[in-house]
Amino acid sequence: QLQLQESGPGLVKPSETLSLTCTVSGGSITSSNYFWGWIRQPPGKGLEWIGTISYSGTTFYNPSLKSRVTISLDTSKTQFSLKLNSVTSADTTIYYCVRHVIANSWDGFDYWGQGTLVTVSS
Amino acid sequence: DIQMTQSPSSLSASVGDRVTITCRASQSISSYLNWYQQKSGKAPKFLIYGASSLQSGVPSRFSGSGSGTDFVLTITSLQPEDFATYYCQQTFTNIRTFGQGTKVEIK
Numbered sequence: 001q002l003q004l005q006e007s008g009p010g011l012v013k014p015s016e017t018l019s020l021t022c023t024v025s026g027g028s029i030t031s032s033n034y035f036w037g038w039i040r041q042p043p044g045k046g047l048e049w050i051g052t053i054s055y056s057g058t059t060f061y062n063p064s065l066k067s068r069v070t071i072s073l074d075t076s077k078t079q080f081s082l083k084l085n086s087v088t089s090a091d092t093t094i095y096y097c098v099r100h101v102i103a104n105s106w107d108g109f110d111y112w113g114q115g116t117l118v119t120v121s122s
Numbered sequence: 123d124i125q126m127t128q129s130p131s132s133l134s135a136s137v138g139d140r141v142t143i144t145c146r147a148s149q150s151i152s153s154y155l156n157w158y159q160q161k162s163g164k165a166p167k168f169l170i171y172g173a174s175s176l177q178s179g180v181p182s183r184f185s186g187s188g189s190g191t192d193f194v195l196t197i198t199s200l201q202p203e204d205f206a207t208y209y210c211q212q213t214f215t216n217i218r219t220f221g222q223g224t225k226v227e228i229k
Contacts (some may be wrong), residue, residue: 013196046209046221047158047166049211049217049218049220062217063123063217074220096197105153105171106215107154107171107172108156108211108213110168110177
């Protein structure tokens with residue numbers, strides 16, 4: 001059974017960089033049909049897609065965050081990471097790592113981590 | 123970006139009821155529409171892709187329909203475990219966007 005687990009600091013200071021890692025277990029991170037991504041959700045609010053990375057390292061990002069976001073993949077560790085710089089209080093949300101399946105019409109976020117709350121505060 | 127609008131924002135229903143949730147896209151997205159279920163404190167669960175195809179393991183009481191700009195999620199005979207928030211999401215463009223969610227509550 002595929003499992004995803006987020007890890008990283010739960011508290012980040014304003015203007016600094018938020019860094020999270022997702023560790024994937026129980027499956028391969030290098031299959032061509034599977035991409036890997038991040039989604040966030042302010043507590044009690046809706047979902048916002050942050051970005052996705054392919055096994056080959058191709059990325060696509062939400063334009064609203066693109067200037068501040070970097071997603072990278074470490075296939076040797078079966079991990080992928082999120083970096084969001086210049087954070088503000090608006091970046092205080094729950095962050096989920098996800099597997100993003102893209103195979104013709106089968107296109108969606110089919111596995112999710114449990115989510116990790118990151119608070120931006122001094 | 124394509125905007126996704128769900129209605130209603132919330133609804134109250136009883137066990138056994140038939141429930142319908144609507145999702146409208148700001149432009150045509152063909153059938154590139156997914157549905158997710160999120161229970162309180164949990165990560166979302168992938169229910170339906172391609173507007174009407176059930177993800178593996180999803181009960182058959184869930185169904186999706188629609189194309190173009192208007193889509194519907196139907197739950198026939200609502201079960202206690204179905205009380206949750208439901209989100210639609212478009213996959214027509216590389217910029218994935220979600221609806222704001224519809225909360226299904228117990229009447």
